[in-house]
Amino acid sequence: MKLIFEESQPGRRGVRLPAVDVPTEPDLPASLRRESSPSLPEVSELDAVRHFTELSTRNVGVDSIFYPLGSCTMKYNPKLCERVANYEGFSALHPLLPQLRLGGMLTQGALAVLYEAERLLAEIVGMPAVTMQPLAGAHGELTGIMLIAAYHRARKNKKRKIIVPDSAHGTNPSSAAIGGFEVVTVGTNRQGNMDLEALADAIDETVAGAMLTVPSTLGLYDAGIVKVAEMIHDVDGLMYCDGANLNAILGKVRPGDIGFDVVHINLHKTFGSPHGGGGPGAGPVGVSKKLLPYLPTSVVIRRDDGTYALKYDLRDSIGYIAPFYGSFGVILRAYAYILLQGREGLIRVAENAVLNANYVMHRLKDHYDLPHDRVCMHECVFSASRQNKHGVHAIDVAKALPDRGFHPPTVYFPLIVPEALMVEPTETESKETLDAFCDAMIEIAKQAESQPDVLKGAPTTTPVGRLDEVAAARNMDLST
Amino acid sequence: MFIANTEQQRDQMLEAIGLRSVEDLFAGIPREQRARSFDLPPGRSEFEVRDHLRRLAEKNAVNLVSFLGAGFYDHFIPAAVDALVGRSEFYTAYTPYQPEISQGVLQALYEYQSCICRLTDMEVSNASLYDGGTALYEAAMMALRVTGREKIVLAGGVSPIYRNMIECYTANLAIDFEEVQREGRAIDHERLGDHVDGRTAAVIFQNPSFFGVVQDLTEAIKRVHQAGALSIVSFYPVAAGLIRSPGSMGADIVTGEGQSLGIPLSFGGPYLGFMAARKKLVRKMPGRICGRTIDGDGRQGFVLTLQAREQHIRREKATSNICTNQTLCALRSLVYMTLLGRQGLGELAGLCAAKATYAKQRLAGIPSVRIDMTLPTFNEFVVRLPRDAAAVVGDLVDKGFAAGFPLGRYYPSMQNDLLVAVTEKRTKEQIGALAEALEGVL
Numbered sequence: 001m002k003l004i005f006e007e008s009q010p011g012r013r014g015v016r017l018p019a020v021d022v023p024t025e026p027d028l029p030a031s032l033r034r035e036s037s038p039s040l041p042e043v044s045e046l047d048a049v050r051h052f053t054e055l056s057t058r059n060v061g062v063d064s065i066f067y068p069l070g071s072c073t074m075k076y077n078p079k080l081c082e083r084v085a086n087y088e089g090f091s092a093l094h095p096l097l098p099q100l101r102l103g104g105m106l107t108q109g110a111l112a113v114l115y116e117a118e119r120l121l122a123e124i125v126g127m128p129a130v131t132m133q134p135l136a137g138a139h140g141e142l143t144g145i146m147l148i149a150a151y152h153r154a155r156k157n158k159k160r161k162i163i164v165p166d167s168a169h170g171t172n173p174s175s176a177a178i179g180g181f182e183v184v185t186v187g188t189n190r191q192g193n194m195d196l197e198a199l200a201d202a203i204d205e206t207v208a209g210a211m212l213t214v215p216s217t218l219g220l221y222d223a224g225i226v227k228v229a230e231m232i233h234d235v236d237g238l239m240y241c242d243g244a245n246l247n248a249i250l251g252k253v254r255p256g257d258i259g260f261d262v263v264h265i266n267l268h269k270t271f272g273s274p275h276g277g278g279g280p281g282a283g284p285v286g287v288s289k290k291l292l293p294y295l296p297t298s299v300v301i302r303r304d305d306g307t308y309a310l311k312y313d314l315r316d317s318i319g320y321i322a323p324f325y326g327s328f329g330v331i332l333r334a335y336a337y338i339l340l341q342g343r344e345g346l347i348r349v350a351e352n353a354v355l356n357a358n359y360v361m362h363r364l365k366d367h368y369d370l371p372h373d374r375v376c377m378h379e380c381v382f383s384a385s386r387q388n389k390h391g392v393h394a395i396d397v398a399k400a401l402p403d404r405g406f407h408p409p410t411v412y413f414p415l416i417v418p419e420a421l422m423v424e425p426t427e428t429e430s431k432e433t434l435d436a437f438c439d440a441m442i443e444i445a446k447q448a449e450s451q452p453d454v455l456k457g458a459p460t461t462t463p464v465g466r467l468d469e470v471a472a473a474r475n476m477d478l479s480t
Numbered sequence: 481m482f483i484a485n486t487e488q489q490r491d492q493m494l495e496a497i498g499l500r501s502v503e504d505l506f507a508g509i510p511r512e513q514r515a516r517s518f519d520l521p522p523g524r525s526e527f528e529v530r531d532h533l534r535r536l537a538e539k540n541a542v543n544l545v546s547f548l549g550a551g552f553y554d555h556f557i558p559a560a561v562d563a564l565v566g567r568s569e570f571y572t573a574y575t576p577y578q579p580e581i582s583q584g585v586l587q588a589l590y591e592y593q594s595c596i597c598r599l600t601d602m603e604v605s606n607a608s609l610y611d612g613g614t615a616l617y618e619a620a621m622m623a624l625r626v627t628g629r630e631k632i633v634l635a636g637g638v639s640p641i642y643r644n645m646i647e648c649y650t651a652n653l654a655i656d657f658e659e660v661q662r663e664g665r666a667i668d669h670e671r672l673g674d675h676v677d678g679r680t681a682a683v684i685f686q687n688p689s690f691f692g693v694v695q696d697l698t699e700a701i702k703r704v705h706q707a708g709a710l711s712i713v714s715f716y717p718v719a720a721g722l723i724r725s726p727g728s729m730g731a732d733i734v735t736g737e738g739q740s741l742g743i744p745l746s747f748g749g750p751y752l753g754f755m756a757a758r759k760k761l762v763r764k765m766p767g768r769i770c771g772r773t774i775d776g777d778g779r780q781g782f783v784l785t786l787q788a789r790e791q792h793i794r795r796e797k798a799t800s801n802i803c804t805n806q807t808l809c810a811l812r813s814l815v816y817m818t819l820l821g822r823q824g825l826g827e828l829a830g831l832c833a834a835k836a837t838y839a840k841q842r843l844a845g846i847p848s849v850r851i852d853m854t855l856p857t858f859n860e861f862v863v864r865l866p867r868d869a870a871a872v873v874g875d876l877v878d879k880g881f882a883a884g885f886p887l888g889r890y891y892p893s894m895q896n897d898l899l900v901a902v903t904e905k906r907t908k909e910q911i912g913a914l915a916e917a918l919e920g921v922l
Contacts, residue, residue, distance in 0.1 A: 004591050004818055014819035015558050017827050021908040024841060026722060026833030028856045032694050034724050037826030038598045041818045045560055048818045061572030061582025072574050078482060080526050082571075085746075086562070089537025094548045095748035096885055097541065101874035110747045121517055135610040135749065136804040138583030138791070142649075149652040174801035178621070180652040183796040221508050236657035251518045252506055258513050268804065274568075276808030277585040278575035278768065279608070280750030296648075296892070319648030323551075323613045323641050323723040323737075324748025336533055341482075342523025352483050352490075354505045359493045375508055402581045410577075413792070430484035431493060455487075462580040464781035470775035472785040476762065478604050479594040480772075 001056070001463075004051050005480060010043040015045070048474040058463045060407060064275070066433050068360075070379045070410035070422025071217060072168065073247045073269035075353075078340060081272040081333035090332060095324040104309045111308035113284025114325055115300045117335040118284070123245070124338075124346070125263050126254025127286030131295050132326040133196050137244055140283025141211070143283055143296065143321050145179030147262060147287060148209045148238045150294040150318045157236060159208035165194050167218055167414045172211045173240055181208060188416055192372040193222040196231075203231055209238040213254060215245050216374055217414040218358065219379035219422070221253075230258025238262065238290070246270045248378030249424070251347035261288040270349075272337025273330045282327035282334070296321045352427035353378040356434060360423055363438040367445040371417050379424035383417050392448040394419040400447070400458040400464060404440040533738065540747075543881040545910050547839075548613050549860050549901025551612065551690070552748075553740045555718065555828075556905055561742045561815045569669075571808055575768070579783045585807060586782035589770035592814040599720040599817075600734040601727025602756035607768035607784075608810040609802065612737025613645040613750075615753030616684065616714050618766045618800055619733045620646060623682030623710045624655065626764050629655040631679045635667055635700070637689025638714065640890035646684075665691045665855060665862070665893050669699050680709040682733075687713055687726060691899065692860030694723050701730040717741055717754070717813075719858045721829025733757045742816025743809050748892075752809035764790060766800030828904055832859035835911065836902040842915040843900070848922050860901040862887070862894075866922055869898040874920040881914055 043051070061067070067074035085091065089109060114132055121130045129332045134140035145162070152159040161184050162176035173183040184202050189195045194212070210232045213222045229239050241255040241263035247270045255263040267273050268281035275281070287295065293316040301311050310325075341349065354377050361380035365373065368382035382396040398408030398421070410422040425434055447455055459465065485493070490502070499505060524532075546554050565571065569584060576582030576589075588606045596605035609615040620632045632655060634643060643659070650657055658675050661668055666689070676683060683704045688694045701711040715736040726734040738752030739745070757765060763786065767780035771785035791798040820828060836859040843863055844851040850864040866871050869886035876883040888895035902911065 001587070003587070003594075005594065008821075010583055011823070013562070013821050013823050015821070015824050016825065017831055018904055018907075020834060022835050022838035022911075024834050024837040026830055026858075027837040027840065027853075028694060028723065028833065028858070032696060032723055032856055034720070034728075037721050037822050037829075038595075038601075038725075039820045040595060040598060040820065041823045042823070042826055043560075043818060045819060048815065049560060051818075052815060053567070055584040055588055056564075056567040056569040057584070059569040059576075060581045061569050063568035063572045067574070069519060069574055069577075074574060076482060077572070078526070078531055082534040084530065084537075087534060089534075089540045089542055091746050092542040092554075093540050093652055093745040093747040094546060094554065094882065095747050095786060096548050096550055097544075097882060099889060100877065100886070101870045106541035106544075106877065107539075107747070109536035112536055112539070113533075120520060123517065127699070135614070136802070138801045138803045139610060139614070142801055144653060146648070153652070169803075170791040170795045171796070171801050171803050173796035174794075174798045177796035177798075178801050180654075184551075214625075223508065223510050225514065226513060237640045240607060251515055253513060254510055254515045254518075257516045266804075273577065274572045275574045275804070276571050277573040277582075277811065278804075278807035279804040280610075280806045280809055281804040282750075318651065320613075320641070320644040321648055322749070323611055323645070323751070327749040328747040329750050332533075336529055337525055338520070339529045339532065339911060340526065342517060344518040345481075345523040346520065347518070351505070352485060355485075355490060355493055355502060358497050358499075358505060362497045370713070372483035373822075375505060398578065399580070402578070407581065410560065410580055428482050428484065431489045433484075459580050459903070461582050464580055464779050465775040467579050467775050467781045467783050468773045469783050469785065472771040472783050473788075475771070475773070476604075476759075476785070477589070477772040478762070478769060478785070479597045 001054060003480060006288060007047055010042055012042045012044055014043055014048050048446055065405055066429060066437055067407040068409050068423045068425050069407060070424040071244060073424060073426060075275050075426035076428040077272050081336045084336050085329045085332045108308055111300050112334050112467060113332055115302055115308050117331050120338050121265055121284055122286060125286040126256030128289055129292055130284050130286040132284045132331055133296050134283035134285050135322055135327050136279060136281040137264055137266040137283040138175055140285045141171055141175035142179055143285050144240050144262040144264060144320050145175050147291045147294050149179060151238060151291055152208055160206045162208055163202055163210040166214060167211060167418050169217060169242060169244060192220045193224050194217045194228055195223060196227060199228060199231060205235055207235050207237045209240055209448045210240060211240040212243040213245055215377035216247050218381050219376040220372060221377055226258055244269060245378060248350055250350040252350055256288060261290055267330050267334040271334035273333040280327055280330055283329035294318050295332040309388055349427045352448055356425040356427060356429055360425055360434055360438060364441055369440050379422055380418050382421040384419040384421055387448040388419060390448050390452040392419050392452045396455045397421060397444055400444045400455050402459045403461045406437050406440060545880055546882040547884045547900045547902060548882045550885040550899055551737055552745060553903055554745060554905055555636050555740050555903050557742050558819050560819055561812055564815050566806060567677050568812060576784060579781060583781060587844040588771050588811050588814055590772055590782050592769060592810045594831045595817045596754050596756050599717050600715060600756045601725040602734050603759040604762045605756040605817045606765050607770050608806040609753030609755055609767050610806060611751040611753045613642040615735035615755050616642050617646050617649045619712045619735045619755060620682060622764050622766060623712060626761060627681040629679050629681035631681060633675045633680055633683045634659040635672055635683055636661040637665060637691055638684055638686040639690045663893060665689060665693050666695055670701060672700060673703060674717060676704060676707045676709060680707055684712045686858050687715055688719055688858045691862050692857040694856045696798060718829055721825035722833055723858060738813045741813035743812050749805060750809055752806045752813055764799060767802050767805055831904045832902060835906055839900060839902045839911045842911055846919045860899060863898045863900055865896045865898055867896060869896050872921055876917055879917045881917060883914060
C-alpha cells in the first residue's frame, strides 16, 4: 500500500479554512519567515478517508479479534467511556482555566471527575491518596521513584539502591535507574516467588526500596510479599507495587493492605480505556501515609461547601511531573467505567479474569510446558521448550496464530521463562472464544511436531509476512 | 454486561479445572492478606452514568470566547479526524509488537515521523512521548548522555510549565540546571554566553518563546555548538506553516507539544510530545521508533526498530523508561496534518498570525494598555495593563471572555502582564469585542 505522500497531488487539499476577516498581515520580517510551507501531504478529504480506512484494515484490535497479550490486559472497554470523553464540556476545556482567578468555579465538573475518580481509586488500592497526574504506567513508576527519593532526602537517609525481581517488567529497573538509583536484581525461586534468601543477602542500609508486581509477572500470587515488605521496611525502605496486573485482584487484595507504600494503576489496562495502539494511557499513583507530603503539585480538594478546588501550596511536594492534572480524557473513561461496574462488577472482573486464565492453563498444559503448575491469577505463562525440540520457537507459535484468527500472546517475557508464551485472556472473553483459541493452540502444537517448517513460514494471511527487523535496524529508513 | 460467561459456563469451566468454586481460585491468598475494605458504590446503568457525566460536563465553562493559550491552543479540528481515529482497529490495539497484524498503526507512525521531520526540518523523529514537557525533559537527558556533561542551561522564554517539570525530574540527579534571564522575552546573547561552558550538555530554547516572540536562533545555536554543547528547541508546530524551522537554524534536538495538531484541549491531556533530532543522535533517542523494511517476499512493511535502546530490552540501561506512549494522539496529529496539507498549514499559520496582529493593534489602541510592537510575534503576545492582570481577567470572565493568561502567576514582576493568544477560530468581531470589554473594565 502507498504512503500518504505518494498519494499527493500538488494543489489538492482536505480542509477549507475560514476566510481572512482582518485587514492585517502577520507581524513578521522576511528573515523569520519560512520560504515555503512544509511539504505535508496534499490530498482531498476523501483521499485521506480512504487512506486511513485502508490502514485500519491492516490492523487489529480487541474489537476485531481475541487479543490475549499477557501483561497488557486487552479487555473489551465499554463504548460509553469513549462517548463521555468526547462531550464538549470536557474535550474543549482549556487546562489553564482553573488557574485564573476564581477559575475553579468555571471547571467544577472536571474537578469533580478528578476528585471522585481519585477517591474511588484510593479505595480500590487501599491507599489514603492517589495522584492522578502520571501520564502512563512507566511515568507512574518514575513518579513513585521520585516520591521515594523525596522521602529519603527529607529523612537524610543515605540510600542508593532499589531492589527489583528478575521477573519484573523492563520499565521497573529502567524507572529506578532514570530516577537516580542503582538497580539490584533479586532472583525467583522454583515456586515462582521472590527468593527470600537472596533478598536477605541483597538488603542493607543503602536500600531505598523494592519494586514488585502483584500478581507477579508469572501470573502468580506471591504470599511471601508481606515478608518482603517487613524486610524492606526494617531498613526504612519503601515498597513499590507495579499495578499493571491489578485486574486480577480487584476487591480481593489491596496493595495498601499488604505493606506497599506506592502503587501505580494503569487505567488503560484495568479501567475502561483502550490502548490506542500504544497509548495514551494514564498511571495514577497511590501512596501510603508516609509519602503524602511529597505528592506532586497540584491536588484537587473538596471544600466544606461541596465545591472543588486545586491546591498548589504544598511545601514538601516533589513538584510538577505533568503539565496539568494528568491524562484527563483517560481518567474520565476510568471514572465512567468504575461507576458502570460498581463494587460487585469489579469483583466479578477479577474473578472472571482469573477463571478464564485458569481455564486456558488447564486446557493447554498437556500441550505446552508449564513451568509453574499451580493455580494462576489473571494470566498463565507457558514455555515453548517442548516445541523447541522440533525447531519451533515461541515466536513461531505466535506467528501462526493470526492465520487462525487470533492475536498472539506475549512472547519471551518474563525473561526468566525460556521461550515464554504469556496468555492473558481477560474477563470479557467467553468460554467459546477461549475454546476456539485453545483448539488453535493445540493444533499448532501438533503441527510443531508434524510440519514444523509450515509454522516457520507463518503468517501467510496477513498483509505482510515476517518482516526483516535486522535490515530495518541497519538501514534506518525512519522517515521519507 | 461486560462479562460473557453464563453461570452454567462458569461451573463447566470450574469443573474442567477441578475446582468447586470461584473462591477456590483465590485460595492461595492468605486470609490476612485479603482486602480489608472495598467500599465502592453499586454499579449503575449506562443511561444513569451517561446522564451523570453529561451533567458534570455542563458544569464546565466551555462557552467563553477564549484567548487563552500559553502553549495549549484552541484550534479547529475537522470531523474527519475523529471519524478516522475512532476506528477501533486503531484505538483498541496494543503497541505494535506483532508487525504483521499491526501494519496500519506502524505505517501511520512512519508517516507521522515523516511529517514531524518535514515540519521541523530534522532528520529523524520518534513515534511520540507523553507531552511537550516530558519531551523536553527527555531531550535534556538525551543531551547529557550524548555529551557526557552535567549541565543544562535554560535560555529565556522557555515555558515556566516545562521549566517546573524539568526541575522536578532532575531533583534527585547529579545535574546542574541554570536559567538565563527568566523573564527575558528575546535572547540576550551575552548573558547566555556566561552560562555556556565546557560542562554544558545543552541549551534549551523555545520558539516562539513563551511570550509569543519569534526569534532567529541561528547565532545563539552557533555559540552553543562552539562550546561543544547541543541545542534543544521546543517548538510550536502550527507555527511551522509560517516561521523558519528549528532545523534551518541548526537545532540538534527539537521537541514540542503536539496538542495544536488536532488534539482536543481536554483539560490537560492526553496530549502529544514530539521529538526530532539529527540522524547521528538517533541511537540515544528515547521512545519508540518505526522503520521501513521488507518481508520475505520483498513486500514493503513497517516495524518498531532500534529497540536495543528501550526498557523492555535494555532494562536499567535503557535510554528512557517510556513504554506506553501517545500513539493514538500521534495518529490524530497525522490525520490532521494530512487534511490540512502543505497549503492548509501555511494558510492556518498565516491566519493565526494575521488575526493576532489585528488583536495587537486593537488592544494597543486602548490608551492605558502597552504592547511592545517592536517584537515580532506569531499568534500570541504580552499586553501590559494598568492594573493586576489576574483581576482584569476575572472581570472579563463575567463578560464572557477568557481574555488570556495573567503572567504574574509565574513571574512576580509581571503582575500586570497578560498573555493573549489568537487562533483561526477567533473572528474580527470577537477580537473587537474583547478590546471594547477590556477598555470597559480598566
